[in-house]
Amino acid sequence: MTEQPTLAQVAAAAGVSPATASRVLTGSVRVSTSTRRQVYDAVSRMGYVRQRAPRGTAAKTMADGVTAVICDHLPRLFSEPYYARLLSAAGAVITEHGTHLMVTTVTPTSSTLPALSGAVLIVGARERHPLAIKLSTSGVPVRNIGRPPHDLKLPYADVDNLDGGRQAAEHFLLTGRRNVAAIGGPPSLPAARDRLEGLVRTLQAAGAPDVPVAYGDFTAASGTHAMQWLLRHAPGLDAVFVASDLMAAGAIQALRRAGRKVPADVAVIGFDDAPVARHTVPALTTVRQPVEELATVATRLLLTGAAGIDPVLPTELVVRESA
Template sequence: MSDPPTLAQVAAAAGVSQATASRVLTGSVRVSTSARRQVHDAMSRMGYVRHRAPHRAESVAGVTAVVCDHLPRLFADPFYARLLPAVNSVLAEHGTHLTMVTIAPGGATQPPLSGPLLVIGARENHPLAVRLCTSGARVRMVGRPPDGVALPFADVDNVDGGRQAAEHLLLSGRTAIAAIGGPADLPASRDRLGGLIRTARAAGIADVPVAYGDFSAASGTHAAQWLLRRCPGLDAVFAASDLMAAGALQALRRAGRRVPDDVAVIGFDDAAVARRTTPSLTTVRQPVEELGRVAARLLLAGGDDAMLPVELVIRDTA
């Protein structure tokens, strides 16, 4: 059996220095998107995992995926339909089964949990996330933990996704940019908006109106209607999910706004719906399946926090 690849070998395969590869693994912002993508591609090809506190995957009887969301959304949101099978595929390779539990965002009542935990989408002040900080449980979070919660995690670079969206809109001459955010207490939502707003402000756009949804198409429609009433002169909308962007397209169409002539629209995810909208949706692609695989590997074997790159996919709405 061949020896596992070293960080130096990963760096060489990615065409970057070992120091750059190390910064990618620690989630440093001082790495370009292209370098981060090259390193993660090399890690995936070579099967590299950086060990911090190794565990034997064979000793794990089962993993519980705790989805911090309402049960209906587990079946309605394409994010979960992409993430959870990817997690399960890694666990199955190690003879480990996956159990899924949903806990409402408020988390007032929680079922007893044991064994390794994969916690997905914890919001600010979520009781489970707070409790796990001091429990000593073997846990990996999918998504950046809430502020003040020191738990290991795997995530995508949501801040950079917002930045890429803003830069594309600015370069295309858009000056009245509005945004549709996800739940305000979810770190991923805040990071996507933060990347967009900071980039717009640096370019001289002081006010970026924001309406909030719950990642569903209906909430995107309502949010876009609110934005059109508040700032009828808007010429661009960034939505923090593709489903909300699809809903925004409906609202713009009903209001007689042409996309992208009058209003540009950018989503986030690169879910299947992005290729079915009319026009087809420009969006920030997040590697959801890879995120699930990385999180599962790190839960089983131990390792440092992982931050995966995102990529703007330009289609017809912006």
């Protein structure tokens, strides 16, 4: 049997000290983006497991497969690029392990829950979602994609949404934008709240005016409607942070219809670095989240029965033409 890698070996592969690697994995202190990426890359590459699950859990997972539960409406499964990227990467890892992937959806507020066996990846669970609450106490092997809602005790893997909002705010400030507005995602979704909080907190610390906020549901249409609302209620805005690239594309369309030039009149920053970001006019400045890496790390930790590791992967501002 192949020996499991040790923390010291992971640290050596990442080029950091064992103490630094341990701090990254426990999230006890802030470390640089590059250091976190090096450690998580080493964890993923080497299959490091900080704590094994009870004997037999991994074998049961292999036999019964993995179910990805998307907490969203069924049509969104096929129209939202994020889900395609996430499921493709997770499926590749699951295939490597010789088992199979099943996909199901439950609506964001559904109390009708699917029957689940094997291991479960939860995607997009919002606060007080019955499925997340049930799985948190079920003993079923589970890993949440994103910080769990409502402080539930679920193992998870996430991206640093808070820091993504911070990076967007700092870019606006450095480029002379002061009247910043925001289009947030659903407030009940932890990732959406974190993105907005990172932006607002940074702007407040710099003494910028209060941030007017409209909300959407991550669709282009909702971005258009939210931008129209902001133009009516905050006509002096000179920048807008949008919590997804699809919503940002809709916001740019609304700005164009209103006669506002991007970025001359209004700078726009999105979030995701989805394929649409390179095809908007102008090309979208956005916060890149490593979707494929997130899915890969989360799935490997789920399949190996890891506990005690809740990785948070770094985000990165990608500057294009819109801001």
